[in-house]
Every structure is written in C-alpha cells, then in structure tokens.
Amino acid sequence: MTGSLSRIAAVFIKEVTQLRRDRLTFAMMVLIPVMQLLLFGYAINTDPRKLPTAVVDLDGSQFSRSFLSAMQETGYFEMDRQPRSEKELDDLFLAGKVQFGVQIPPNFGRDIMRGENPALLVIADATDPSASGNAIAALQQLPARVFTRDLQGAGHIRDGAKPPFELRLHRRYNPTGETSFNIVPGLMGTILTLTMLLFTGLSVTREVERGTMETLLSLPIRPVEIMLGKIAPYVVVGAIQMTIILSAGFLLFGVPLAGSLPLLLVLTTLFICANLAVGYTFSTIATSQLQAMQMSFFFFLPSMLLSGFMFPFRGMPEWAQWIGEVLPLTHFLRIIRGIMLKGAGFGDLATEIAAVAAFTLVAMTIAVMRFRQTLD
Template identity: 65%
Template sequence: MSAPVPPGTGDRRRTRGIRAALGRIGAIFVKELIQLRRDRITFAMMAFIPLAQLLLFGYAINTNPRDLPTAVFVRDDSIFARTFLTALRNTDYFEITAVARSEAELDALIVSGAVQFGVEIPAGFGRDLIRGERPAILVVADASDPTATGGAVAALEGLGASLFARELTGPAAKLAAGEQPYEIRVHRRYNPGGETRLNIVPGLMGTILTLTMLIFTALSITREIERGTMENLLVMPVRPVEIMIGKILPYLAVGAGQTALILVFARLLFAVPIEGSLALLLALTMLFVLANLAVGYTFSTIADTQLQAMQMSFFFFLPNILLSGFMFPFRGMPAWAQYVGEVLPLTHYLRIVRGIMLKGAGLGDLRTDVVALAAFTLAAMALAVARFRQTLD
C-alpha cells in the first residue's frame, strides 16, 4: 500500500516545473540576444529599414510636384508675353530652365526629359490680344507620368481673365473684365488619355529586373560558402573576375528572358507601345541587368549567410523603388532625395525605358542617363571584384 501524498505536493511540483520552463525560456532569450548582437548586419537592417521608410515616406514623397522644369519658346516681345511668363513662374508649378530658339529645340528638350513642359508664345501675341482675337498659347506637357502634370496644368488653366488687367487699359480694358482674352492649348504628349498603365508597365520591367537580379546573384557566393562548395572553386586556377563573369552570365541570360516575356505581355495585355528602337531598348536593358547583377554579387561577397544577402538586397531595393520615380513623381521629391535617386540605377533605367517605349527617344536623347548607368555598372563590377574573397574566413 503506497504512502499518502502530503497535501500541496502537486502544487509545488507544478510551481517548480513552471520555474524550470521559465528558466529555459530565459536562457534561450539571452542566447538569441547574444546571437543578434553578433549578427551586426541583421541588427543594422532591423534599425535602419523602418527608419528609412519613415524618412522616405515622410519627407521625400510628394504626389503634387512643383517647380517643374519648363522650356519657353517666345516669339513675341510684348509686355503681355513677359507678364504671362511672370504669372507662369508665380504659380510655383513652373520653373523656366531653358529658352528654346525653335520648335525643334523645344521638342528635343521634351523628348530627352530635360523639361516637363514646353510653352510657346506665338508671334503677334500682344497685337492679337489687344484686337480681341484670343491668341493661343501652346503648352506641351510630357504626360508620360500623368501624376506629375495634373496639378500644373490645372494651375495654368486657372490664371483667369484678369491676368492682363494692368496692361489692358483704355478701350481694351473691357477684355480683362470679360471672357479670358487668350486661349491655352495643352498638348499632353506620350499619354494623352492619362492612362496609368502606360507609365506603370514600363516601370515594372525595371523593378522586376532589379529585384530578381539582385536576389539571384546576392545568394550565389553565400550559397557556395554555406554548402562548402566554395573551397572547390578556391583551389582551382581561376581568377576572381573569371569566377564573377562565369556566375553572372547565366543570370544575364535569365534577365534577357524576363525582358522578352515582360515586353510581350506589356504589348499583348496592356497595349503599351514601343515607339523607339527595340534593339536599343534591349541593349540598354542588358546594361541595366548587368548593373544589378554586379550589385548583387557585391552583396554576396559581404554577407556571411543567405539571410544577410537577402536583407541587403531588400535594403537596396527599397530606395530604388521609392526614389526612382516609379511610384511617385521624381521631380516632386526634395533636392536631397533627388540627389540620392540620381545615384540609383533604376532612376536612369526608368527614364530610358519610358523614353524609348513612349516617346520614341534615341540614343542621343538618352545619352545622359546611358552614361550614368554605364558608370554605375563599371563601379559596381570593380567593387565586386575587389571585394571577392579568395580564401574562406
């Protein structure tokens, strides 16, 4: 016959069990904190990613851009033309950055993306205004990104009939009190219907290629290290640049396949035109793919694990998608954000792909962005080779 169990023994056992469990949980908690402190890359990502999102969304994002670069072609030297240009500046939406000497020069500035608007004041504008003939001012808007032009066009059309109230005196004063004595004709080029898909779909090609190419190559070296197969490469008589080229070439082919797939579906499903040279578009897309492969390869030489490589890839992808002009108007961002955006390859590629597909731009029109993209690619490849570790740590 078993001895009786003293009262309260079961409660004490449960208490000891709970204490033991809490002790084990505490030990694991401390262990994870120590491991997190040692994994500096992960710890930095945890701190900087939310901070970067807060700063970018709080300060850099603006869906109503102002001070948009504008070129003017003035064929009339009257006081009325000067008054109109002054009123144009005072709207805060237009910043006159270029003075064209011909219609062809004005068109070239718009096609190249140097300006967002082109304003042409016709010859005899002041004379026709006084005669009551309602002369027309032509405003050409680069509407490839409809969000960037909507507010500016509305401000332009709202200048009103009283614009020339001070200049129209005597018998002509009645013109300032009645119907608007001039006409503004807005030509929305490249996307006259303001369809978002024409702006988004070409941009998607850049964002998809950025994300996939970064991840593919960022995992390449770290996967070799984790699996232990890097040792086989290190004992072979292969130079770092040869290893890099050998690893990048397959993904370059993958990027070419993705590009062809996106272009086909962009045309068939979304009816996005390709106004410019398809060969030029493909060549510059391969340059952009190479730039992202070089960045991903650099990350793979820094990261110790595949998780770290993924974290760095997303940390690079975040400013690309927010500061490149893909989601929000580039010219609506503050100056410091635009400076950061100019360093990113996606910014220049978006201008290239939208310029070729929507505007029919040629290599001469895109030379600034092509040179910037090529310089970034060379710098990223040089850094990747320099960072490549010939021996395992």
C-alpha cells in the same frame, strides 16, 4: 504545458543569442526603420513644383512677359530654358530635360489688344500624368485672370466674358493620360531590379555558407571569371523576364512602342547586368545569406521610392534627387519611358546609358576587389 513553455523559452533564448551575435542584422533592425522613415518622409512629395519649362517666346510683348511671370508665380514652373527653334524644344523633351514647353506665337500681344483671341500652346510631357497633373490644373486657371490688370480700361474685358486668349494644352506622348503607359515600363524596371538582386545576392554567400568556397578558391580560377560565370545565366533569365513583361505591356495594357525595339532590348540587358552586378557585390560583402538579403532590400526600397517609379522624381528635394541619380533604376526609367513613349533614340539617352554602364562597371570592380581570394 509547463514543459512546452520551457521548450519555447529554450528556442526563444537561442534565437535572441544568435541575433545579438549578428551585429549587422541587429543594427539593421534598429536603423533601417528610422532611416527609411526619415529618408522617405522628407523625400517624397506628390506635388512637384518648379518643373523645368522651356519657353519659345516669338512675341516678346508686355503680354507674353506677364503671362510667363504669372506662370512662374504659380510655383509649378521653372523657366530656365529658351530653345531657339521647335527642333531644339523637341530634343529637350526627348531627352527628358524639360517637363513643359510654352510656345508664344508672334503678335500674341497685338492680337489680344485687338480682341482676336489668339492661341498659346503649352506642351506637357504627359508620360507621367501624375507628375504634371497639378501643374496643368494651375495652368488652366491662368487665362481667365492673368491679363485683368493689363487690360483694365481697355474695355475689352467684361465680367463673365470669355478669356482674352486661348490656352491650348498639348499632352505630348500620352494624350489620353493613361497611367498604365507610365506604370508598365516602370514596373519592368522595378521587377527586374528585385529579381536580379535576389538571384545574385546570395551567390557568393551561399558558397561560403555551404563550405564550397574552399574548393572554389583552391581551383585555378580568377575572381572576375567566377563573377562573370555566375552572372551570365541570370542575364538569360532576365532576358526572358524582359520578354514576358514587354509582351504583357503590349498585349494587355496596350502600351505603345514609339522607339526602337532592338535599342530597348539592348539597354534593358545592360540594366539587367547592372542589377546583377549590385547583387553580386552585396554577396561578396555580406557574411551570411541573411545579411545579403537585407542589403538587397536596403537597395531595393530606395530604388522603388526615389527613382521616379512611384513618386515624381522632380518632386523630391535636391538631396533626394542626388540619391536617385546614383540608382540605376532612375536612369533606366528615363531610358525605357523615353524609348517606349517618346521614341527617344540613342543620342537622346546617351547620358542615362552612360550612367547605367558606369554604375555596372563600378559595382563589378568593387565586387572583384571585395572577393576574397584567400580564407584569411
């Protein structure tokens, strides 16, 4: 029994000694929990407010103005866009620039005064039902009480009567509010991020740890050639995963495909390359496979939490949104949800595509520069 204890102690002491020697791992063990707690604790907010809202006010009366200001007062809406036409409004939705659109018909105020119960249209981008849920709930409170002051003494409104206008809510892109329509495309991005990172995250450190790097470096081959050769097979693996997830999305979850399938495939491949490039970059920086794994994890967690996959992107404070904007998953989620649910095209997604492409290029450049061509 005592013999066993001393052997356990021997291994224990060896492990602690090795752990202390690996400074980066040690720092990560202490810093990661604290950093992540602070980061995500402050960043995540499941009740997003100040959602971008476009207003098409064809009435311009006192009533339309007080409806809009009542909307603003709920805190959920930020009316910062005034598209001039319905087409312009649609484009804003397709590009994901607005979450809500309000259309006030002409003669809205006059019809209220006449007691004709006019209808007012609010369009919600329902691709992420949870992101707009609270805002919609707040919106639905409005008709009953918004005009009580305006109509005082007009005699039109009596207690218990029905509201002076009808609020028509149009849940665009996902009228039944299926959560899976939002989750499944998001999962594709998340799963690809994780698997692609792990594939290439170890590729260079493995060569170093096994000693094969010396042979590789003594051969007439350039770092960029090594990188592209190492990444290429996993692009194919990623394409297979993409096919499986998409098929499951269509067959099992009934996720619609409103846009172009070829565009989706091409852009998903671009996204796969982005993640492979990040993983490869980590593996050129890390000195051991353990470090590379930790770095991958360090990248994956914010990708999951700050990209808009788990929590509404617009609910996060601005600084967290900036972090999110750096991550390729954030842009890919907009791309894939845009194509599958909204039928967005290349033009609508140009900014997001450029972001993913730029990210890939930067990651690859860093990887090639970081790749040590000598053993110095």
